[in-house]
Amino acid sequence: MHDAASPRPAAALFRWFERRLDPYPQVPVTQPPRSLYAFCRHYVRGTEPWLLLMALLSTAIAVTEVSLYAFTGSIVDRLSSHTPATFLAEEGWRFALMAVVVLVVMPGLNLLSSLVIHQTLLGNFPMRIRWRVHRYLLRQSMGYFQDEFAGRIATKLMQTSLAVRETVIKLLDVGNYVVVYFGGALLVAASADWRLMLPFAGWLVAYAALLRYAIPRLNKVAQEQADARSTMTGRIVDSYSNIATVKLFSHSRREEAYARDAMEGFMGTVYRQMRLVTFVNVSNDTLNMLLLFAVAATGIGLWMQEAVSVGAIAVAIAFVLRLMGMSQWIMWELSALFENIGTVQDGIGSIALPATVDDAPDARPLRPVRGEIRFEGVRFHYGRKGGVIEDLDLHIRPGEKVGLVGRSGAGKSTLVNLLLRFYDREGGRILVDGVDIATVTQDSLRAAIGVVTQDTSLLHRSVRENILYGRPDATEAEMVEAARQANAHEFIMQLVDAQGRRGYDAQVGERGVKLSGGQRQRIAIARVLLKNAPILVLDEATSALDSEVEAVIQENLYRLMEGKTVIAIAHRLSTIAAMDRLVGMDQGRIIEQGTHEQLLAAGGLYAHLWQRQSGGFL
Template structure:
């Protein structure tokens, strides 16, 4: 599942996927155990009973064989229906879990907008659907139980009556009557066990079918069979006639051409929706291009393994998300084999060491051992971003992507780590996006985008002198932030 594309995770509830993974794994285990137990149990036990009954008189086998035929018909009718119902119930359970998890994950938003009752109702609707499938399943099981009970009673009456009739004719002895009657009574208990096991088996089959439908979806982005590890000795990045539109008719990126020289630092600027973040996602190969190529040191990234590509790229995003683990684990995520000294050094360079020393959690863990909560909710936005910067500093990849890398930092902290960021960028190919134009004005080159195309290129002074889109964006900036519109459109860096 972790190999699925970003598009897959954008369209699914995290809780729904988790539930499907867990319940499918458990259902497969139960299927294996139940299938083995039922087949062996039915096969050995019933064959033995029929042979014993036939040992007294071949005609005593008839009631058992007749019951087996009718029992098989009932199983054929009910069990597949239970399987289909199990599939519906598994999907309803996953959806219910997904909605509840979504509400818990975004609890601050729920409370901020006073939508506690709304979300509770949303979850209750999913619970009602789950309950409806449960009731339907119970009705099927009850009907199966009634039919099974009727067949068992019929078997006991048929075996007892038929054996007594043969006894009155003097064709079987009283021992045979007692034995076959006892066998019929034993089958009564066995049939109920078989019924529940078969019902459970096909419910699990339904669960597995539902889970497999999601878990085996083809991956949108896959490594080619001949894919090789990417080699990045210099860090030159080339976009050749790139076109991409998330599968829609109107492309977000259209015939985009750009060459970033080794060690060059460029800033991407443009209105919201111009395609800046999409371009970064394409460089990371979160999505495959519709046409064109992206080359790194002459190698098409589509011909390289995804892991090797991303291993050579460090990125700090505006929406920083941390793992619910210790601060140490989160920083070491950049380079798991790094030493403690290297990890602490990265934290110091990111101006994070001081506040990390004062962290603690409910379990008494402190400093670098303190856990940060799901997605890092125990930390402020600025603290999360400084840990993310420390993580990228530790990774020390030759290509660096900065998507609002300092957006959550106040001016004082930003100024404190700017020198560290400048040091981090030395010798690296850098592509940066920022709302505050002042943070990227000193880049080697600024690339202004509009509707997926490059409309202006140059340094800060030359772009201002042109009086184009960049000059308008700069003029509308107030205190380092964008707060107005140009030609009726929101401006954004």
């Protein structure tokens, strides 16, 4: 019974310390600072009491260890000044005190320190950082993700969170321990004779010079290595994410070369790092041997002059032997510290970027929407000098169905992206129901807009989770009805994934790779049907479908459009010919507007495009 129950108190103790720090703090999402200290301080908040306790325990352990060495020296001297008969009678109380320190105090301090570090900090601390960084990155602008590999961003998140933890803990735990321990060693040596301290002081100066030379170089190569590692990972993930394209074009060898180029860059930093490591190892061993010789020679010389006792020499040599082991450990702890500092600095460059599209400080949720949309003098250039959208004015009435027409690059999708605030316009205003969208929260704005795009991206989750993304609180019946309306229910019921999950529980693969383009599109349409937003954006919504399926879904889309404001983009003009109004765009400007019949009669851009699609081009 005792054996079976004995793990329970230990498990309860572990759990108590594991729950002292919340790994998922619900703090406001703010941009991290750009400087190293402020960045680390930003992510340390809420962890301070446990970091302080760790530092105090580290100090107590160092002081206790130094006192043990000092006591060992005094034992040698007291043994030589007593007979076996008188030793215990006069020195027994010292032994009893030291027994308490060795058997109770030291194990207790080490246990508490280990619980604080391993149970409270090492797991929870980096998870707090990952959680907060992830929440911030989820709110980053679309341009941020278009400029970076997804794998590279994820690598930076993981590397930086661990590096912040290691930087803070090594400074407060290891750094504190080393300073207190070495300071105590110097004091103990000096208390016997100040000359016995000189070899230690000389070693310290030489050791500090070695650190000063090696650490900045290790730091620099660590920064380069962190960047090279994330680039290497990003290229590999890019190949895997686009494996269908790689295979279609038979470019396995090209991808090998693309990855190898990044691997070669990474290996270059590894080789430079290892050369420094060899130099540091040899230099450190040489310094340690010189210290051992100098302390032994100085101690024996002072003993021959009767300036120090045998116990003092024993303590000094014991300190040397301890420092010989510690110096290597200190070197690599400091190297790791600066390597982590380099990784944090590298991560700051990717993580602590301001969002180019952000909610105004006084942004309010968008009230229930009727669906009136106004573009007033809107300008947007993607940061270039040439215009993409130039002084554009467009009024869409509530419930009106508008089709945007134009050649590729005319600005149709850009106009939709500005309405969704994926980018902020550079001039003019965009109003929904008379409210400037720059003054409302992005989440409430996008909640009022349903979007079906040409490039349908599904989450690597079940069909059910993908459809319910449109409205997570929808019932099973509502979800199935949305799938039926999108003509998706029948094929969904036939799905089986590699783990044997069926129907709505089947996983769709990364970006929905296990489904055909038409199947992905129908699930995306079901998702938007379920969302049932008052404004609907269709950006080439049926382009991935065959004619028979398109005809069925087109009917359902018309039903979905009832009572909604609709903006539809389609290169296949037959899909938008029945819209209330067609708007022709060219080079970011509106050049014609009207119904299908009116624009055909006008003989402009729309008429030209219609003629090409209805037979002229073919």
